[in-house]
Amino acid sequence: MSTSAHGTTETARSFFDDNSKPQTLQVKLKQTGEALEAFLDDKRGRGRPVVCITAGGTAVPLEANTVRTIDNFSTGRRGAVSAEQFIARGYGVIYLGREGCAAPFARRFQELVSNHVDLKFMDKLVLGDTRRVELGTEAAASTAKEGIVSGSGGAVTEVDERLVETLVAYKDAVESNSLLSISFVSLEEYLWCLRMVSRCMDRMGRHGMLFLAAAVSDFHIPSHKLREHKIDSSRGVRGDASSGLTLHLDEVPKCLGMIGEEWAPDCFRISFKLETDLERLLPKARAALKRYGMHVVVGNELHSRYDKVELIFPDGAERQIKKARGVGHVIEEALVEALAQEHFNYIAEGGGVGRGVGSSPAWHRQRSLLHRKKEGGAWSGLLSFLSPRTAMSMVTIVAAAVAARHFRDFLVEFTRQAFTTASEGEEARGGAVASVRR
Amino acid sequence: MSTSAHGTTETARSFFDDNSKPQTLQVKLKQTGEALEAFLDDKRGRGRPVVCITAGGTAVPLEANTVRTIDNFSTGRRGAVSAEQFIARGYGVIYLGREGCAAPFARRFQELVSNHVDLKFMDKLVLGDTRRVELGTEAAASTAKEGIVSGSGGAVTEVDERLVETLVAYKDAVESNSLLSISFVSLEEYLWCLRMVSRCMDRMGRHGMLFLAAAVSDFHIPSHKLREHKIDSSRGVRGDASSGLTLHLDEVPKCLGMIGEEWAPDCFRISFKLETDLERLLPKARAALKRYGMHVVVGNELHSRYDKVELIFPDGAERQIKKARGVGHVIEEALVEALAQEHFNYIAEGGGVGRGVGSSPAWHRQRSLLHRKKEGGAWSGLLSFLSPRTAMSMVTIVAAAVAARHFRDFLVEFTRQAFTTASEGEEARGGAVASVRR
Numbered sequence: 068m069s070t071s072a073h074g075t076t077e078t079a080r081s082f083f084d085d086n087s088k089p090q091t092l093q094v095k096l097k098q099t100g101e102a103l104e105a106f107l108d109d110k111r112g113r114g115r116p117v118v119c120i121t122a123g124g125t126a127v128p129l130e131a132n133t134v135r136t137i138d139n140f141s142t143g144r145r146g147a148v149s150a151e152q153f154i155a156r157g158y159g160v161i162y163l164g165r166e167g168c169a170a171p172f173a174r175r176f177q178e179l180v181s182n183h184v185d186l187k188f189m190d191k192l193v194l195g196d197t198r199r200v201e202l203g204t205e206a207a208a209s210t211a212k213e214g215i216v217s218g219s220g221g222a223v224t225e226v227d228e229r230l231v232e233t234l235v236a237y238k239d240a241v242e243s244n245s246l247l248s249i250s251f252v253s254l255e256e257y258l259w260c261l262r263m264v265s266r267c268m269d270r271m272g273r274h275g276m277l278f279l280a281a282a283v284s285d286f287h288i289p290s291h292k293l294r295e296h297k298i299d300s301s302r303g304v305r306g307d308a309s310s311g312l313t314l315h316l317d318e319v320p321k322c323l324g325m326i327g328e329e330w331a332p333d334c335f336r337i338s339f340k341l342e343t344d345l346e347r348l349l350p351k352a353r354a355a356l357k358r359y360g361m362h363v364v365v366g367n368e369l370h371s372r373y374d375k376v377e378l379i380f381p382d383g384a385e386r387q388i389k390k391a392r393g394v395g396h397v398i399e400e401a402l403v404e405a406l407a408q409e410h411f412n413y414i415a416e417g418g419g420v421g422r423g424v425g426s427s428p429a430w431h432r433q434r435s436l437l438h439r440k441k442e443g444g445a446w447s448g449l450l451s452f453l454s455p456r457t458a459m460s461m462v463t464i465v466a467a468a469v470a471a472r473h474f475r476d477f478l479v480e481f482t483r484q485a486f487t488t489a490s491e492g493e494e495a496r497g498g499a500v501a502s503v504r505r
Numbered sequence: 506m507s508t509s510a511h512g513t514t515e516t517a518r519s520f521f522d523d524n525s526k527p528q529t530l531q532v533k534l535k536q537t538g539e540a541l542e543a544f545l546d547d548k549r550g551r552g553r554p555v556v557c558i559t560a561g562g563t564a565v566p567l568e569a570n571t572v573r574t575i576d577n578f579s580t581g582r583r584g585a586v587s588a589e590q591f592i593a594r595g596y597g598v599i600y601l602g603r604e605g606c607a608a609p610f611a612r613r614f615q616e617l618v619s620n621h622v623d624l625k626f627m628d629k630l631v632l633g634d635t636r637r638v639e640l641g642t643e644a645a646a647s648t649a650k651e652g653i654v655s656g657s658g659g660a661v662t663e664v665d666e667r668l669v670e671t672l673v674a675y676k677d678a679v680e681s682n683s684l685l686s687i688s689f690v691s692l693e694e695y696l697w698c699l700r701m702v703s704r705c706m707d708r709m710g711r712h713g714m715l716f717l718a719a720a721v722s723d724f725h726i727p728s729h730k731l732r733e734h735k736i737d738s739s740r741g742v743r744g745d746a747s748s749g750l751t752l753h754l755d756e757v758p759k760c761l762g763m764i765g766e767e768w769a770p771d772c773f774r775i776s777f778k779l780e781t782d783l784e785r786l787l788p789k790a791r792a793a794l795k796r797y798g799m800h801v802v803v804g805n806e807l808h809s810r811y812d813k814v815e816l817i818f819p820d821g822a823e824r825q826i827k828k829a830r831g832v833g834h835v836i837e838e839a840l841v842e843a844l845a846q847e848h849f850n851y852i853a854e855g856g857g858v859g860r861g862v863g864s865s866p867a868w869h870r871q872r873s874l875l876h877r878k879k880e881g882g883a884w885s886g887l888l889s890f891l892s893p894r895t896a897m898s899m900v901t902i903v904a905a906a907v908a909a910r911h912f913r914d915f916l917v918e919f920t921r922q923a924f925t926t927a928s929e930g931e932e933a934r935g936g937a938v939a940s941v942r943r
Contacts, residue, residue, distance in 0.1 A: 126576070129575070130781070132781035132807060133578055134577065134578050134720070134779070134781065134807075135575060135576065135577055135578065136575070136576050136578065137567070137573060137574070137575050137576075138564070138573065138574050138575075138576045139572065139573055140571055140572050140573065140574065166620075166621065166623075167605065167620065167621040167623065170623045170624050170627075171624075172624070172627055173622055173623050173624055173626060173627050176622050176626070176627070177622045180622065181622065182604075182605065182622065183604065183605040183611075183621065183622065184611050184614050184615045184618065184619065184620065184621065184622060184626070185604075185605065185608045185611050185688075186608050186609075186610070186611055186675075186684075186686050188611060188614070188622070189608075189610055189611050189614070189672070189675050190679075192640075192672055194669060194672055194673070195633065195635075195637070195639065197633075198665070198666075198669055199633070199639045199640070199641065199665060199669075200639065200640040200665075200668045200669060200672055201633065201637045201638065201639050201640070202630075202637070202638040202639070202640065203637065227636070227637060227638075228636075230638045231632060231636055231637075231638060234627070234630055234632055234638055235632070237624075237627050246624075248624050250623075282572070285750075286749060286750045310756050311724060311753060311754050311755045311756050312723075312724045312753075312754045312756075313751065313752070313753050313754075314751070314752045314754065315749060315750075315751050316749050316750045316751075316752065317748075317749040318748050318749050318750075341572070343568070343570035343572065369570060369572075
């Protein structure tokens with residue numbers, strides 16, 4: 068890792084030293100930390116891989132008594148949809164998302180009912196036979212506008228069915244303890260939570276993945292420089308537009324590098340680069356890859372990001388991921404498929420001893436092989452890195468999985484075996500933890 | 506009105522001249538304008554007063570391809586709760602609110618279910634007997650976590666009942682065509698909508714009220730100065746915190762003054778002043794009163810604003826409004842009661858000929874009388890300004906209303922009479938308009 072990256076990490080470290088844990092976060096971090104440990108130990112005991120997904124934008128206050136904030140725009144949709152895809156592939160998901168942004172499963176309700184609990188939402192409610200409030204589609208609700216009539220007797224539309232499917236999928240995820248949710252608003256809250264989650268994730272070794280899709284503020288006013296009260300708008304007002312306000316913002320310490328260097332050096336790390344200018348996207352994505360010790364950087368351009376993204380790897384390789392054709396597909400299917408495959412290769416290659424990207428040359432070679440050859444060639448290329456016995460048992464499992472066309476079962480079985488081999492004999496903690504919120 | 510206030514209005518006027526109506530707003534403004542006219546003509550035909558409530562904060566973009574915004578904090582709760590109170594008193598309400606903030610009636614669902622369509626929201630859903638998604642309380646939902654069991658069979662809790670009550674109240678408001686909702690996000694969107702609504706409200710004369718509770722940005726980057734692309738965070742990065750970003754923001758033209766001077770000079774105008782510093786609140790509220798030609802300024806201090814507010818009047822009078830004691834009360838009951846009373850006096854005093862605050866001295870005298878005397882004295886003081894015949898018919902209506910203890914019917918009846926007198930013989934447009942959104 069370069070000296071400048073180390074310098075960046077020093078700055079990030081001093082951020083956590085200088086900004087002692089804010090009192091308002093103490094309780095949240097403690098409670099969330101306990102839930103996190105139980106969640107991760109459960110996954111480790113069951114041999115399930117875990118991904119921590121960050122999503123949504125962070126806000127930085129301009130006053131101590133916050134009236135104004137600078138907000139980074141992000142719908143959080145990339146992270147939310149990807150979380151559903153990872154859960155479908157057998158992953159445990161820690162969802163570190165901006166409050167009010169898209170969340171896994173809930174985003175389907177946002178799309179089908181309303182983005183917010185607002186009047187559009189109210190228009191889709193009807194009073195059921197049993198004096199309960201029911202969510203209906205527009206058609207059901209507009210029938211109900213004639214008076215307060217029950218929607219229960221009405222026809223169940225296709226949209227209603229999709230709501231039910233989503234609810235069933237969510238309850239299934241809760242029941243299988245596949246989702247732990249933590250929310251943030253401010254940059255400070257996000258950074259403290261990210262550090263806590265990353266440090267906890269360290270116990271997962273190579274079976275842990277960090278999918279860092281949050282839109283994190285680049286500039287902020289450090290807490291010791293914040294004005295106590297609202298910025299006065301009448302200073303220098305002369306009834307014209309020439310007066311105004313000048314704000315000086317400091318750069319936010321880049322904490323991404325700390326994940327690879329200190330917090331969770333063995334976890335598989337993916338970050339995202341969003342630009343509005345296509346020309347600047349790839350150079351900036353490549354720079355981020357090296358600077359923060361990522362295994363993959365996903366490059367997004369603001370307007371095309373739901374149709375295609377670029378995966379950029381440390382060895383200089385690039386791979387474009389496109390949304391599958393046809394109705395109802397989302398690009399996150401192909402994206403998560405590709406990333407889970409990379410992660411699987413990374414797990415298969417390592418013995419949990421490497422420290423960071425630089426020390427895993429085999430993964431790079433193996434990844435290059437995978438990309439150079441067709442699928443059959445890729446598998447044999449991968450197998451050439453494994454011992455004959457492991458390779459044979461893998462072939463058996465792969466054959467079974469391909470026969471069943473069920474990648475999830477395959478991955479669970481594979482990682483369980485891998486964990487059993489590397490087991491430290493620890494008993495996984497029991498108990499189901501659904502989610503933690505403020 | 507002072508020269509400086511006129512100077513301010515000049516700047517505001519040039520804002521609308523310089524910033525030609527943004528293309529993205531053309532369709533919205535046209536559609537909303539038509540719905541608005543129908544809504545207002547309906548209220549005028551029925552003799553109902555109308556209040557336009559603005560609520561929530563505005564956002565100003567820092568780039569043309571918006572990635573970052575400066576956001577003004579506001580829950581929108583003051584406006585949302587007040588809207589419900591005005592509807593209960595017979596007013597038609599135009600709700601100009603920030604997307605995603607509290608909205609009338611919906612805010613009860615936010616309080617009882619979840620602020621957002623998020624995982625907390627998902628946890629309160631159950632699958633009903635008829636394969637419909639039902640909103641239940643936490644208890645119902647946690648029972649349902651055992652599996653996908655129906656909540657329909659379960660007990661209906663107190664919270665469920667409050668949801669049902671709120672839904673019934675909302676459907677009632679829709680049915681009686683009492684609520685028209687328009688949403689905004691950016692400052693630009695807000696200002697163009699405010700101008701359109703105010704100009705339409707002008708036809709209501711003294712029966713119109715503007716309740717300006719939105720938290721409007723004081724500073725922005727004018728569209729011609731916006732950078733096209735995302736601000737680059739790597740400029741001047743030296744691995745330390747000394748590099749950063751300097752932003753120059755222009756002052757936003759103060760448009761509030763234009764309402765009294767041009768857009769809706771006869772409407773009753775109330776603005777809000779929120780400060781975090783109690784010392785600065787009253788002087789700033791008094792300054793705002795004069796500068797923008799308001800009839801009342803409501804002073805809020807950030808931390809006490811749900812318990813007490815100060816009403817400040819042009820004649821120097823002040824009145825503190827406190828939340829009623831006891832469980833379940835909100836300060837907006839007392840606030841809207843006081844403001845509706847002031848509005849009622851203002852309607853009673855005027856003949857629709859005054860132009861702005863300065864030309865309504867009788868309202869000030871009458872208001873002072875109301876505040877100096879006890880209630881009996883206040884009524885006789887008010888009546889002394891009216892003709893004997895009007896006074897007698899008012900006494901009859903007041904007596905009937907007091908007997909029925911139903912202020913809403915009273916106000917509707919009173920304003921209908923007032924309108925019938927001043928009627929221009931126009932036929933009110935029919936048709937019910939529920940709400941207009943982007």
